[in-house]
Amino acid sequence: MKRPGLPFVFLNAALTADGKIAPASRHFEPFAGPRDRQHMLELRARADAVMAGARTVDLDSVNLGPGPARFRRLRRQRGLAENNLRIIVSGAGTIDPEAEIFRHHMSPIIVITTERVSKPKLRRLQGLADEVKVVGRTEIDFTAALRWLRAKWKVKSLLCEGGGELNGALFAAGLVDEVHLTISPVIFGGRAAPTLADGLGVKKLEEAARLRLVSMSRQGADLYLIYGRNRRRKAGTSHFLSNARQVYSDRLNNMSESN
Numbered sequence: 195m196k197r198p199g200l201p202f203v204f205l206n207a208a209l210t211a212d213g214k215i216a217p218a219s220r221h222f223e224p225f226a227g228p229r230d231r232q233h234m235l236e237l238r239a240r241a242d243a244v245m246a247g248a249r250t251v252d253l254d255s256v257n258l259g260p261g262p263a264r265f266r267r268l269r270r271q272r273g274l275a276e277n278n279l280r281i282i283v284s285g286a287g288t289i290d291p292e293a294e295i296f297r298h299h300m301s302p303i304i305v306i307t308t309e310r311v312s313k314p315k316l317r318r319l320q321g322l323a324d325e326v327k328v329v330g331r332t333e334i335d336f337t338a339a340l341r342w343l344r345a346k347w348k349v350k351s352l353l354c355e356g357g358g359e360l361n362g363a364l365f366a367a368g369l370v371d372e373v374h375l376t377i378s379p380v381i382f383g384g385r386a387a388p389t390l391a392d393g394l395g396v397k398k399l400e401e402a403a404r405l406r407l408v409s410m411s412r413q414g415a416d417l418y419l420i421y422g423r424n425r426r427r428k429a430g431t432s433h434f435l436s437n438a439r440q441v442y443s444d445r446l447n448n449m450s451e452s453n
């Protein structure tokens with residue numbers, strides 16, 4: 195479904211059969227088959243920008259770039275820039291300045307943050323990223339952030355690569371157009387292990403984000419699923435959204451208590 199002024203948002207994740215995206219340690223080791231990395235790079239080769247949350251970027255060794263030359267060629271053939279833009283979401287600016295991504299200079303890095311970021315952290319991020327955009331007081335207004343990305347950076351297609359907290363916020367805001375899942379026959383278990391969409395989630399079925407299955411295939415032991423957005427649900431209307439707001443006001447309260 196086209197939404198004027200916003201990019202097309204597609205999300206990609208590898209899940210265990212119990213819906214986890216990493217073990218409770220949050221230390222990521224690839225658990226899907228070798229095809230999954232190619233799949234990720236193929237999806238990146240369709241995106242003007244690739245976005246991830248602060249913990250995905252600083253706990254793992256990721257650069258969010260397009261990968262080997264053949265993917266960069268593919269991008270050019272498709273009329274895209276050789277290297278995708280890279281976007282980090284960090285509401286309080288906690289991203290580790292030593293993170294791997296800042297060592298790779300193939301394309302601009304944009305940090306999306308909020309007014310919760312302290313002045314020293316903001317200055318530090320401004321020294322690391324090509325642009326730091328404050329969008330929202332205590333929580334990121336993703337609709338405004340995506341509108342700005344489209345207008346300022348010409349982002350028409352945006353690939354979100356997690357983690358669970360960022361995915362949860364995008365579902366909550368009703369901004370996800372397409373979901374690509376690789377499901378592997380692995381069980382992590384553990385209630386602290388991150389899942390596809392974290393945050394508070396919904397309280398009732400009727401509040402859930404609804405998807406429709408578009409395709410399903412099997413590669414080795416893994417299932418590859420693509421879901422589209424279900425048009426019956428209106429963007430940003432569910433209690434999921436107010437729950438997400440609650441997460442950020444709780445976080446703000448915790449921060450002021452610990453200061």
Ligand SMILES: NC(=O)c1ccc[n+]([C@@H]2O[C@H](COP(=O)([O-])OP(=O)(O)OC[C@H]3O[C@@H](n4cnc5c(N)ncnc54)[C@H](OP(=O)(O)O)[C@@H]3O)[C@@H](O)[C@H]2O)c1
Pocket residue numbers: 206207208209214215216217219220221222246247248249250251253254283284285286287288289333334355356357358359360361363388392
């Ligand atoms: N299997 C897979 O496909 C896959 C893919 C990606 C990640 N992962 C795994 O997922 C785990 C990380 O996920 P995660 O849920 O812990 O973290 P995350 O979503 O990557 O990052 C969380 C951080 O990002 C910022 N953030 C996210 N949503 C925000 C929002 N709505 N507003 C403001 N800031 C927001 C916050 O930064 P501040 O603290 O600065 O506010 C927050 O602490 C790692 O273990 C990683 O390995 C797995």
